[in-house]
Amino acid sequence: MADLLSVAKLAGVSRATAARAFSNPDLVRPTTRERVFDAAKQLAFRPNKVAQQLRSQATQMIGVMVPSLDNPVFAEQLQAMEVAARACGYSLLVTTSEYSPSRESDIVEEMLRQRVDGLVLTVADAGSSAVLDKLRLETTPCLLVYNPPANSGFTSIGVDNHAAGTDATRHLLALGHSRIGMVAGPLLQSDRAKQRYSGYCHAMIEAGFTPRPLVEMERHTQADLNSLTPELTGEDALTAVICTNDLLAISLMGELQREGFSVPENLSVMGFDGIALGKHIYPALCTIEQPRADIGRTAVQTLLAKIRGEICTPAPLPHALRKGESVGMPTTRKFKLGTS
Structure with missing residues (x-):
């Protein structure tokens, strides 16, 4: 199996330069970077991401907890989050609480043990949440999605x-x-x-x-x-x-x-x-539309800003009425259950 030194020799650069091309590509001249990447491709070399994470003390992972994946609302949110996170070099660690407040603390504890760089959560009740009480004592950046801000003290992304x-x-x-x-x-x-x-x-x-x-x-x-x-x-x-x-x-x-x-x-x-x-x-x-994809993208952008140490307080995102045939004017027709 090829190693980093073999890639460096084939590319005609030092081992340090080859390592930098993978860990901080913007710091390496484009022509040099391309030589390193071409050499890695020829030798079927893949950089050790875990080792990079250990050195940088960052996993490039975002922990995400949603109530369920059965509801398309959360699936659409996650899809938008995954695209936005991948564009910034991050990946998602996703889990579900099954609408159970008792599961939330265990889930978040496991994600913290995996050293996620930040958390995006949908909890049962942000105004009275044991897991949020715990997270106030942690340094890991965290924000909420869909939960009303209430008095939780956490940034929340969603509609009013x-x-x-x-x-x-x-x-x-x-x-x-x-x-x-x-x-x-x-x-x-x-x-x-x-x-x-x-x-x-x-x-x-x-x-x-x-x-x-x-x-x-x-x-x-x-x-x-x-x-x-x-x-x-x-x-x-x-x-x-x-x-x-x-x-x-x-x-x-x-x-x-x-x-x-x-x-x-x-x-x-x-x-x-x-x-x-x-x-x-x-x-x-007939329904009220939430901008589900925008909520996912905004959640990633806001969390990454928090990870960088920036202060973000996004306003509620807009909702809209979507008219449909399931709603009409009231009628005077009487109806008895079980009849047609």
Whole structure:
């Protein structure tokens, strides 16, 4: 197996120059650098990245924790992060918490042991997080993604969830709905959902209506129609619901249609996230779009700035309403569960 000295001899440079060509290529003249790289290619030589990391005390790795990879929101974020990180010479170490706050500390501890240069995390509740309490005592740069900044003290990349929840509710109000509800997964596992519900309440009170209690499902992305059934019958039955993520909205639409409900004639359903799948189902999902790729890119750029010692306080990124067929004007048609 070829070594660095063999590469240096073939390229006609010193061993130190050959090493510098791989570790700090910008410090080597382009013609010299190319000779070294050509020699390495001829000899099938690959530099020892681990040894370089030990010498520099930097792994060029970013630790990333997301709740799940089942949700396209996080997959799209990670794809954008990977491209942005690779362009700057970094790689990602990715793991999932499965929406479990109890797993978060173990995950972060393992990433710190692997000497990541920085952390990008989505935690259950940034305002009350054991893992963030621990990270305040660490020197490893860290930022949050999707979590509202709250009082955590950590930089957070994402949209203004309260404002987005308000805009979603105002859209339904403008269509004539007044009996509007909100559906979410376990609220204690998502401070984002809390903020979106807060925005919903703000818009309802602003319009002179009483907000409904949040309807919680057992899982974040899977609807259980039984949990919503009491709100769908009687004179005060809901005419519209906002789900706190698109997968939950899509799941709810499926459950409703299996029971004979028509969306949006019997119930308008709105999502939150703006995943591509929502455009391709029928009826197409009306939703609040988050700029998922921009969130991923901004997270990498901000974290690398922090690693360099710079102070960064990015503003919330913009959200947008994506209209769809799953939302319409309220009708006076009565409907009984289990009939068509």
